[in-house]
Amino acid sequence: MGSPVLSNRSNAQPRLGITEPISLGGPTDYDVIKTRELEKYLQDAGLYESQEEAVSREEVLGRLDQVVKIWAKAISRAKGLSEQLVQEANAKIFTFGSYRLGVHGPGADIDTLCVGPRHASREEDFFGELHNMLSEMPEVTELHPVPDAYVPVMRFKFNGVSIDLLYAKLSLWVVPEDLDISQDSILQNADEQTVRSLNGCRVTDQILRLVPNIQNFRTTLRCMRFWAKRRGVYSNVSGFLGGINWALLVARICQLFPNALPSMLVSRFFRVYNQWRWPNPVMLCAIEEGSLGLQVWDPRKYPKDRYHLMPIITPAYPCMNSSYNVSLSTLRIMSDEFRRGSEICEAMEINKADWDTLFEPYPFFEAYKNYLQIDISAENAEDLRKWKGWVESRLRQLTLKIERHTYGMLQCHPHPADFPDKSRPFHCSYFMGLQRKQGVPANEGEQFDIRLTVDEFKHSVNVYNLWKPGMEIRVSHVKRRNLPTFVFPGGARPSRPTKVMWDSKRTSELKVSGQSLEISHESRAVGSGTDDENKRKRADDDLDDNLRSSKSPASLPSSIREFHDDRTISTASSCSIKHDDSETNVIEGQKSEKSDLNFPEEIFSEKSEINGSGRGNVQVNPILATSDMSNSKEAENLAIEKIMSGPYNAHQTFPEEPDELEDDLEYRNQVKGDGGDGKSSSLETLNLKAVVATDPVISNEEMIHLTHLRSGGGLEELEPAEVTAPLVSGTPAPVPQKKPLIRFNFTSLAKAADKST
Structure with missing residues (x-):
């Protein structure tokens, strides 16, 4: 029969993720009410930008796209290319990160990527000629190039909008306007810095493809980002998790509960990750070796990958661990916060807590x-x-x-x-x-x-x-x-x-x-x-x-x-x-x-208590409980246990x-x-x-x-x-x-x- 939580998939809804969903159940009246409360809470917290600011960002991106197109033609002419190639020369701006995911707030940076042709070099042309063009524009301020960074970036403000601009040099003489960077072939003959620069866009787009409902994903992610910042666990450089890490964790919950509304997704986020036995990896899709020979995350093959404490694997080739900065200290702190969040969500279900309680700043x-x-x-x-x-x-x-x-x-x-x-x-x-x-x-x-x-x-x-x-x-x-x-x-x-x-x-x-x-x-x-x-x-x-x-x-x-x-x-x-x-x-x-x-x-601990005892002991919500075992917490625990018995479990013992x-x-x-x-x-x-x-x-x-x-x-x-x-x-x-x-x-x-x- 299988787990009662797992039901047959509808032919109209393809499965997303590497496992079956935990539940295909739809929202209850309680879920609808709590989701409305959550959306209002996030709105009152000032997490959404105004219409005027949204229009301003779009105008800046359009203007920046024009600038890089002019730049591409200028360097093509300077390098002595034929007039036909000069006229066909093109560069294109892509966005990624919180802006592309649709969860950015007022005043947030826009992560952007400039894709240029093979004859436009990073050092001389991007950090040289394009930098000079931007420095001469009165609307560009605080221009700061960082060419020696692991992912080289040029930071500046364009009409007051903060921009982080990366560069990817493709092996193409002409960059088509309808370029699809999600194709693995785009990485052909690309240098390491280009692969890293492309990775942000490719991962972001793949996340949006792998979630069943983009709007529910966005609301839930906006909530979790806000919660993480209030609880002091939003910082990749400090050893916690950054924006892409939280996006991947939320996306996995959306896959496991594809028909749930944001309020339930938040609750299940804490329930699942409170019981997660790290370092079992979180993955949105299977890891593909690819045909280009790029190294992907695999603790069975690469000993260094075995030391990763909280693997959260990116879904685009080459798949990598996005959370290698996590240490024993920060993992312990985040695990404690997941436990706290799970307890509060259960208390909310019996009206013993509210959204204010969940978002209390960490003292x-x-x-x-x-x-x-x-x-x-x-x-x-x-x-x-x-x-x-x-x-x-x-x-x-x-x-x-x-x-x-x-x-x-x-x-x-x-x-x-x-x-x-x-x-x-x-x-x-x-x-x-x-x-x-x-x-x-x-x-x-x-x-x-x-x-x-x-x-x-x-x-x-x-x-x-x-x-x-x-x-x-x-x-x-x-x-x-x-x-x-x-x-x-x-x-x-x-x-x-x-x-x-x-x-x-x-x-x-x-x-x-x-x-x-x-x-x-x-x-x-x-x-x-x-x-x-x-x-x-x-x-x-x-x-x-x-x-x-x-x-x-x-x-x-x-x-x-x-x-x-x-x-x-x-x-x-x-x-x-x-x-x-x-x-x-x-x-x-x-x-x-x-x-x-x-x-x-x-x-x-060597003891894993996720089947109704210890830290994994979670009770049935009287508001949501029905005779249908699909809503049983015990059955969900069993499903989570099954999910964590993947191919990497035996290799993650360090x-x-x-x-x-x-x-x-x-x-x-x-x-x-x-x-x-x-x-x-x-x-x-x-x-x-x-x-x-x-x-x-x-x-x-x-x-x-x-x-x-x-x-x-x-x-x-x-x-x-x-x-x-x-x-x-x-x-x-x-x-x-x-x-x-x-x-x-x-x-x-x-x-x-x-x-x-």
Whole structure:
């Protein structure tokens, strides 16, 4: 018979996707009502542009298309082509991204692609002649070419509309006006930069072809983009997901529920991805090898693809993983957000929550006790803009390095936005929340040592090829109560929370259709009342009073000490983290009292609870329930389980990070060598891959054990020590005694490793 959720497909509606839909059921009255509410909510939130702005964008695109056509004829004549070829010479503008998908908002950039003939080069003609033409036009402002980027781009404003313009050089003498770039043959004899540039348009168009209802897809995607930005998980460069990633995730849900309205699609989005067992890939269509020999994503063939933690595969040839930036930290955070969204959607179905609840902003500066503050500054606005772009591309490396060097026991939550300090010109700050990994034991007084990690990060930033005097970076630790006021709305520290958030007002038991849904008490979000604030401050003060020195590395087991000595190059600078045994956390779904630190659930458990128990336990909605099992949540869970048993499941078994911490490809041509400005040091020769891969003491299996222990433990507390001392040689620098250390809990680590074996 098969799963009751899966029904026979209608001959009039071809199947989209690599599996059967989960449900072909149409909308209920409830779905219609909630969809109208959602559309009004998005409209009131200002997510739709005005008719005047839409007309203005179309005019700009038409004008830009005229400009590139004139450019194509001009360069053809300059290269001595025949007059006939000059008259036939053509270039064409395509759009992609949010504008092409129809989900852009007011003031959004337009991603555009200029397709030109084979004799129009990228360097000389596109970044040369076309750049000069645009610079002479009064309606073009803020023109900024980035020819060395992973995907070369020219950025500018045209009549106030922001444009990102890519270039693709085809192997055609004449570009036809009716060119179809979705055909794989368009990639014939194309260079790598052209393939990357074409990829955006090809993927966007393929997404629109692979969704059953474009309007429902657009409304749902607009909703999910808004939600992701409010919850702080919309940023590809920070290791979360960008626009194309969210589009692919939403498109897959539309395939699985082809007749659902947006309100149901939003609910099913959270239900499906809350239960998804990453790193099973999300794919809209089968991966084709193609006939051009281009590499496609395949963990069975390419070992590097096995390290991808959250594969979201693009549907156009060559199929690639669009979310390779995701790290253990960011995946854990997004998984926690999917769980929260699923719970809220279920509460909405019984009128215990509303759309406001779902879109509550994530209270980042209330969620942690400890933060890293990364301050950057420059001499002028233009230098700061370039410096920010470079530093942002490196911040993900700081997250990876911290987790690698602490064996995944110190976890980071990067905030995707920067915060300008209006009292200081040409200055802004980035922040990362810090917490100890859930389930890792700790002894009172023991600390992490991340000084080397921070020094490595600062070094990798300071080798910027376009560095200028005044470009500075400073990394320091700050406790929650000492956060600078410019991070808060209005520049004033709130005396108390203004509203009770979803996570803090949930009860321990939510009645759903006569059954109980267990929800752990978590103070990840804002609590309420001044009493909580006073208790929190007293707890922080107690941590300061009880600071103890850490144990000497000399007393550690030799296997751990050897690895520590091998990678500790310098002791310059300091940041410290310390734990408090008075606080506990939640392990594997057990309820426990917690502090205002967040301890997300481990996402790489070997137990997969998606068939009506654990995290996958979802109840029947009384409003939607009927005698027809097609609406059964249990049956949907079984269908999701079936979907995730695809051909790549057995090959995706690597929860750890790859041995090497890769540089951001977009800026790989902007890193300096050893000479020049004196900013290089012996740290530049540090090869973490060699340290980890060749160390005879720590095996991969041991690394996994060390990273994924599930014992009980406490919290860590950072001491406010600024990390500023530079590395000037390969010898260890003395540690300033006036600043406390961050020392890693090696003794507890060794004991935990012994227990795990």
